[in-house]
Every structure is written in structure tokens, then in C-alpha cells.
Amino acid sequence: MSEQLHVLRRCDAVDQNQDDPVFQKITELVPQEFTKALTDAGIGLWLWDVKADQLDVSRGMVQLTGLKQLYRGSRLDVLRDLIHPEDVEAIQASTRRLFEDGVPYETLCRMRHSSGHFVWANTYGSLVRDENGEPQKMIGIVRVMDELTRTKRDLLHAEEMARLGNWTVDLATDELIWSQGVYKILGYEPFSFQPTLEFARKLRAEEDRAMIEGLIDEAVEKSGAFEYRTRVPHTSGKEVHIKVNGAIETGITGAPVSYYGTMQNITAEIQRDEQIRQSQKLETIGKLTGGVAHDFNNLLAVILGSLELAQDDIEDSGVNELIQMAIQATMRGVELTGSMLSFARQAKLKPQILDLHSVVEQTNSWIARTLPENISIKTSLPTDLWPISADPGSTENALLNLILNARDAMAKGGELTIEAANVKIDSDFSFQRNDEVSPGQYVMLAISDTGEGIPANILREIYEPFFTTKAPGAGSGLGLSMVQGFMHQSGGTVQVYSEPGVGTTFKLYFKALSSKIETPSVETAKTRTANGAGFKILVAEDEKEVLEILLATLRQAGYAVTAARSGDEAREIFEADPSFDLLLTDIVMPGSLQGTTLAQLLRKQAEDLPVVFLSGYASEATVRRNEVRSEDIRLTKPVRRIELLEALEKTLASKVEPKL
Structure with missing residues (x-):
């Protein structure tokens, strides 16, 4: 700005511009042609009387902005x-910053233009003080849409789009500019x-500081480039992952004089990579768990x-x-298998319309007896909670897991609080919490x-599978993984908030339904008697022990049963005698024919x-859906006898009489 004023003061022509009061105040000797030249160049001048809070703009500003007349008024107006x-x-x-710290005044802003639009403009200003150092006037120049302004505007836009920033460090003074x-x-x-x-150094993650300083020192010594990644705190309290690229600037002698570079916010990229990594891990563990579950369920079926x-x-x-107790233990083994699959999102859920108020009340009625006396329970459960759709057993297991974790965290006693509320999630929720959950109720x-x-x-x-801080034998490390897997599979999410020395809160978000809960009718379970009535059933099962149990169960119920240990053997039997009333088949078997292809x-x-x-x-029940009809029944082993017989009875209900 001082150079601009110097140019003005060096003008030799004497032409008092009576129509432009700002020029009169800045200099008494400004030719009218120079005023026009400034305007044609997209430049306007302004003068601010600090004491009087009076801002005047030049004729060039009038033409640039499309004002009808010279403008003056308080600066803010x-x-x-x-x-x-x-x-x-x-x-x-x-x-x-100019008044308080003496930081040079320069802004890049959008200014009203004669075209009727806002245009980008650069403003530079200089402060005039009196002999006591008190601000008196501020003189400034505005440059509209020149090459420098366009470059700065484009750089600003590029930084915003790429989440970038640039910086410079002067090696002589250690001055840092952001x-x-x-x-x-x-x-x-x-x-x-x-x-x-x-x-700036203290912003970097503590474990990265020594490494980063080493990279920079080496780059300065060799006049090379450097790159690093680290975490820095955000004013919101969260952490931001950044990527920094830097290079060295040398002076006339070839010695380094500064280093400069870019900083990029890569938090979203890190989160995406983590989601992919987690997905791949779950897929791998899911395949392993699925194989274990298959064999384990076959064992449970025999038992x-x-x-x-x-x-x-x-x-x-x-x-x-005693037998009934063993049956109940076996069914708990079935639930355990389902829980193992849930964190890999492969569990077969049976969603029902639930009222969480009732679920919590029922669980609380018996879980309280398992907690030590030095832990008190407090509940806050509105009666107008929206209904949800979720698997009842998995919902209770998730609640139980979190309650037991809370119990273990309060070895010296404390307060356990269970509360629920209807909430609406906006579009920012998933971004802020790095989770995939759709907006809604x-x-x-x-x-x-x-x-x-x-x-x-x-x-x-x-949430990492098998991660636990408990003593050996006190926890499997699967509890929270199961909870997270169940919630994601149910279309919801789980969030945790914790402060050391204060406590922890886990929040489960279940997708709400618009329909009302209807109380299901209660049916008394009936014990199936021998009602096979001579129907012929072809059973295909490769596990010998499972096959023997199936044959005994079906024959006891009155069915005529023929056994096959593979799909290929079952095909041979059926081709020799196609008079069977029903095919009961395992899905995965050795040989060229699986259960679905055998049926086809x-x-x-x-x-x-x-x-x-x-x-x-x-x-397995989802394998090759095009070979499974809608009326076909799919059961997951081990199957209770009553469920198996009910499925057969339902499937054969349309047959008037057996083929025997």
C-alpha cells in the first residue's frame, strides 16, 4: 500500500478532482486520467477515518460495484x-489483527460487482497512526478479478475441495505461516x-514427533523432500488424520532458507480404509466361524x-x-453358535416387532438377582417408545452382554443405569461417528x-474379535463384537462414550417402525405323536450320526424313510423309485450334487x-436361491423334534394321501 501511495504522490500533474472527495483526502494532486486508469484496471481506493468511523470509497469503487453515487458511512454499514x-x-x-498485532492487512473476499454478481476481490490496507501511536486513518486499495486475485481464489477453492492447506517455515527466524x-x-x-x-510441533501425535523432526532435518541437510502422516487435535475435541508433504527452498548461495509444503486432511480416507479392513476381517473370521458352526451344529443335532x-x-x-436340563444346555449351545456368527453378520436372525420397554423390564426382572449388592440399578424407560423389528434372543443377549460388562467395570460398586428414548438421526450422524447408518427414526x-x-x-x-482386558478365563473377547455384528445386521448401530475414572455408556440404536405392536396369540405347544401316516420320505444327509437320529425320529412318527449319504446316492434311489412324497435334504454334502441342485x-x-x-x-440356507422355491421350508440344525415334525406336516398338508 505504501508503494501505491508513493506512486500517487509522485504524480507531477496538478488537477484537483472536485468530484472525488476520497482522492482529495488522499492526495491533492491526482489527474483524472489516473482515476480512470485505476478503474479500468479493476482497482478502487477507500479511506477510513477511524476516530469518526467514516468510510469513503473512490469513484473507481463506484464503477466497480455498480453504486449510483459516491458512498460514505460507518465502516460496518x-x-x-x-x-x-x-x-x-x-x-x-x-x-x-492489524490494530492489535500489526499483522499486514490483506483479505480475499467476495464483493458486489456492477454485473449484479459477487466477484472475488483482494484488499490491501495500511494504518496511519498519530505521534502517540493511536490509529487515525486506514487507507486501502481493492483489486478486482486481476490475475493475482483469480490465482488466490482458485487456490482457496482447491484447498477447500481437497481439504488442503499450505504452510511455510523460515529457517532463519523459525517464523511459521499457515x-x-x-x-x-x-x-x-x-x-x-x-x-x-x-x-505446531506439539500438535503432532507424541509418538510421531521424533520421527517427523528427523525427516525434516534430513530433508534440510540434503535439500530434499519429505512426507509423513500423523494425528492432530481438532478444536471439537476429536482427532484429525493429516498427510504432510514438504520441500526445501534454497537461496542464492544454494543454502536452505525455508521449507514449505501442504497439509491434507485424510481422516475420511483413513476411515474408509478402516471400514474396508474391518469388512475383510469379518469376512475372513466369518468363513472360519461358519465352518466351525456347521460342524458344531451337526454335533448338537446328534446330542x-x-x-x-x-x-x-x-x-x-x-x-x-436331567435329560431336560441337557436339552436346555444343548439349546444354549445353539444360541452360542448364533452369537459367534453374529459378529461376522452371518447369524440367521428372526426379527419380530418388539417393545424395548418390555424387553428391558423382563430382562431386568431376573438380571438384578445376578448383580452384587453394591451395584444399584436405575431405569428410565418411557412408555411411548416406538416399536422396533429385531431378533428377540439376540436383543436380550446384547443387553445382557452390556450389563455384565458394566458389572465387571464396577468391582467396587456403583450405579447401573438403563434408559431408552425415541431419537431422530440426521445425515451428519454417520460421518461424525464413522458408521454406516441411514437417517431416520x-x-x-x-x-x-x-x-x-x-x-x-x-x-x-x-469391537475387535477376541480383544479383552479381562483376566484369562474371565472373558472370550467376543461379547462386544457380537453386539456390534447384531446391531449392524439389524440395520442399527452401537456407539460408546467413556471417560476414565467416570464411567462408560453404550448406546444401541434400533431402527424404529411406524406400525403398532400387536400382541401375538399364545399357542400351547403340542407334543407330536406318530402321525406320519405312511408318507414316504427320502432323507439325504452325509453325517452318519445325524442321519441315524433323523431316521429314528421320523420312523417313530410313522413315516416310511429311505436314507442316502449323499446327493448322488439320493438321485440314484429316486430314479429307481420316484414314488417319494417328500425330500428331506442337507444343503452341503460331498459329491457332485448339493441339496439345492438335488432338489432341482x-x-x-x-x-x-x-x-x-x-x-x-x-x-447355507441362502445358497443358490434360484433353486429354492418360496414354499420350500429351510431349517437350521440342530432342529427340535417338534419343529421338524411341524415342518413336515405343513409341507405334506396339501397331499391327500401318501403314495404308499
């Missing part, structure tokens, strides 16, 4: 009329303070079937009671404790052949 509303505060902030983008990445108001090199058959032949009530269920809390470095790992092949001979499929675990 003039700014509000000429400058885009979003940029006024930035100009005010630059002015404060662009607007760096301030924004860290959450600060642009140019709200002058950063120091020491301040369950044997117990139920034995129960029919034993009249001793004491022994029957949800029912939030929170379980809070006043225990030890979870340190930040552990909080990031709590046999139906070419008997189009209306009913089929009931058995699967070792849930995902």
Missing part, C-alpha cells in the same frame, strides 16, 4: 452493503492467531435328537429332569455404569415334489 455476508467477519478479524486451509483443518477461525513452530428320543422311553421323572437404548471407564487407546479396539434335478421327474432343507448354519 459500508461492508454490509458491498461485501458478501459470509466474508464480513473475516474482514473484521483481519482489521483486529494458509486459510490449515486453520480450517484444525478447526480454527482462519488467521485468528499467529502460530509458532513450537505450537439333541438322542436326548429327545431317550426321553420318550424313560419313565423315571428324575432321569427325565430410531429407538436408543443406553446402558451406563460409574466404573473405571475405558482409556482412549483401548476404546478403538473394543429330482423335480424334473416329479415337478411337485415337496422339499425341506436342512443347513448347518444360516448362510
Whole structure:
């Protein structure tokens, strides 16, 4: 600005411009042609009387902005009329920095233009003080849409789009300069303070500081480039992942004089990579767990079937009671298998319309007896909670897991709080929490404790399968993984908030339904008797023990059963005698024919052949859906006898009589 004024004062022509009062105040000797030249160049002048708070603009500003006459008024009023509303505060902030810290005044803002639009403009200003150092006047120049302004505008846009910022460090003075983008990445108001090199160093993650300084020192020594990634704190309290690229600037002698570079916010990229990594991990663990679940369910099928058959032949009530306890333990094993699959999102869920208020009340009625006396329970459950659709058993297991974790966190006692609320999730929720959940209405269920809390470095790992901080034998490390898997599979999410020494809160978000809950009718379970009535069933099952249990169960119920140990053997039997009333087949078997392809092949001979499929675990029931009809029943092993017989009875209901 001083150079501009120097040029003005050196003008030799003497032409007092009576029509332009600002030029009269800035200099008494300004030719009218120079005024026109400034205007044609997209330049306007302004003068602010600080004491009187009076801002005057030049004729060039009048023509640039499309004002009808010379404009004057208080500075804020003039700014509000000429400058885009979003940029006024930035100009005010630059002015404060000039007055308080002597930071050179320069702004890049959008200004009203004669075209009727806002255009980008650069403003430079200089402060005139009196002999006591008090601000008197401020003189400024505005440059509209010149090459420099366009370059700065494009750089600003590029920084915003790429989440970039640039910076420079002077090696002689250690002066650090940040662009607007760096301030924004860290959450600060642009140019709200002058950063120091020491301040910037302390922003880096502590474990990365020595490595980063080594990279920079080596680059300065060799006049090379450097790159690093680290985490820095955001003013919101969260962490931001950044990528920094730097290079060295050398002087005339070839010695380094500064280093400069860019800072990029890569938090979204890190989150995407983490989601992909987690998805791949779940896929791998899911395949492993699925194989284990298949074999384990086959073992449970043998145990369950044997117990139920034995129960029919034993009249001793004491022994029957023991058998019933063994059956219940077997069914808990089935639930465990489902829980193992849930964190890999492969569990076969059976969603029902639920009222979370009732679920919590029922669970609380018995879980309270398992908690020590030094833990009190507090509930806050509105009666108008929206209904949800979720698997009842998995919902109870998730609640139980979190309650037991809260209990373990309060070894010295404390307060356990269970509360629920109807909430609406907006589009920012998933971005802020790095989770995939669609906006809409949800029912939030929170379980809070006043225990030890979870340190930040552990909080990031709590959903990892098999991760646990408990003593050996005290926990499998699968509990929270199962909860997370179940919630994601149900279309919801789980969030955790914890502060060491204060406590922890887990929040489950269930997708809400618009329909009302209807109370289901209660049916008394009936014990199936021998009602096979001579129907012929072809059973295909490769596991010998499972096959024997199935044969015994079906024959006891009155069915005529023929066994096959593979799909290929079943096809040979059916081709020799296609008079079977129903095919009961495992889905996965050795040989060239799986259960679904076997069914498809046999139906070419008997189009209306009913089929009931058995699967070792849930995902098998989805294999080759094009070969499974909508009326086909799919059961997951182990199957209770009553469920198997009901499925057969339902499937055969359309047949008037057996083919026997």
C-alpha cells in the first residue's frame, strides 16, 4: 500500500478532482486520467477515518460495484452493503489483527460487482497512526478479478475441495505461516492467531514427533523432500488424520532458507480404509466361524435328537429332569453358535416387532438377582417408545452382554443405569461417528455404569474379535463384537462414550417402525405323536450320526424313510423309485450334487415334489436361491423334534394321501 501511495504522490500533474472527495483526502494532486486508469484496471481506493468511523470509497469503487453515487458511512454499514455476508467477519478479524498485532492487512473476499454478481476481490490496507501511536486513518486499495486475485481464489477453492492447506517455515527466524486451509483443518477461525513452530510441533501425535523432526532435518541437510502422516487435535475435541508433504527452498548461495509444503486432511480416507479392513476381517473370521458352526451344529443335532428320543422311553421323572436340563444346555449351545456368527453378520436372525420397554423390564426382572449388592440399578424407560423389528434372543443377549460388562467395570460398586428414548438421526450422524447408518427414526437404548471407564487407546479396539482386558478365563473377547455384528445386521448401530475414572455408556440404536405392536396369540405347544401316516420320505444327509437320529425320529412318527449319504446316492434311489412324497435334504454334502441342485434335478421327474432343507448354519440356507422355491421350508440344525415334525406336516398338508 505504501508503494501505491508513493506512486500517487509522485504524480507531477496538478488537477484537483472536485468530484472525488476520497482522492482529495488522499492526495491533492491526482489527474483524472489516473482515476480512470485505476478503474479500468479493476482497482478502487477507500479511506477510513477511524476516530469518526467514516468510510469513503473512490469513484473507481463506484464503477466497480455498480453504486449510483459516491458512498460514505460507518465502516460496518459500508461492508454490509458491498461485501458478501459470509466474508464480513473475516474482514473484521483481519482489521483486529492489524490494530492489535500489526499483522499486514490483506483479505480475499467476495464483493458486489456492477454485473449484479459477487466477484472475488483482494484488499490491501495500511494504518496511519498519530505521534502517540493511536490509529487515525486506514487507507486501502481493492483489486478486482486481476490475475493475482483469480490465482488466490482458485487456490482457496482447491484447498477447500481437497481439504488442503499450505504452510511455510523460515529457517532463519523459525517464523511459521499457515494458509486459510490449515486453520480450517484444525478447526480454527482462519488467521485468528499467529502460530509458532513450537505450537505446531506439539500438535503432532507424541509418538510421531521424533520421527517427523528427523525427516525434516534430513530433508534440510540434503535439500530434499519429505512426507509423513500423523494425528492432530481438532478444536471439537476429536482427532484429525493429516498427510504432510514438504520441500526445501534454497537461496542464492544454494543454502536452505525455508521449507514449505501442504497439509491434507485424510481422516475420511483413513476411515474408509478402516471400514474396508474391518469388512475383510469379518469376512475372513466369518468363513472360519461358519465352518466351525456347521460342524458344531451337526454335533448338537446328534446330542439333541438322542436326548429327545431317550426321553420318550424313560419313565423315571428324575432321569427325565436331567435329560431336560441337557436339552436346555444343548439349546444354549445353539444360541452360542448364533452369537459367534453374529459378529461376522452371518447369524440367521428372526426379527419380530418388539417393545424395548418390555424387553428391558423382563430382562431386568431376573438380571438384578445376578448383580452384587453394591451395584444399584436405575431405569428410565418411557412408555411411548416406538416399536422396533429385531431378533428377540439376540436383543436380550446384547443387553445382557452390556450389563455384565458394566458389572465387571464396577468391582467396587456403583450405579447401573438403563434408559431408552425415541431419537431422530440426521445425515451428519454417520460421518461424525464413522458408521454406516441411514437417517431416520430410531429407538436408543443406553446402558451406563460409574466404573473405571475405558482409556482412549483401548476404546478403538473394543469391537475387535477376541480383544479383552479381562483376566484369562474371565472373558472370550467376543461379547462386544457380537453386539456390534447384531446391531449392524439389524440395520442399527452401537456407539460408546467413556471417560476414565467416570464411567462408560453404550448406546444401541434400533431402527424404529411406524406400525403398532400387536400382541401375538399364545399357542400351547403340542407334543407330536406318530402321525406320519405312511408318507414316504427320502432323507439325504452325509453325517452318519445325524442321519441315524433323523431316521429314528421320523420312523417313530410313522413315516416310511429311505436314507442316502449323499446327493448322488439320493438321485440314484429316486430314479429307481420316484414314488417319494417328500425330500428331506442337507444343503452341503460331498459329491457332485448339493441339496439345492438335488432338489432341482429330482423335480424334473416329479415337478411337485415337496422339499425341506436342512443347513448347518444360516448362510447355507441362502445358497443358490434360484433353486429354492418360496414354499420350500429351510431349517437350521440342530432342529427340535417338534419343529421338524411341524415342518413336515405343513409341507405334506396339501397331499391327500401318501403314495404308499
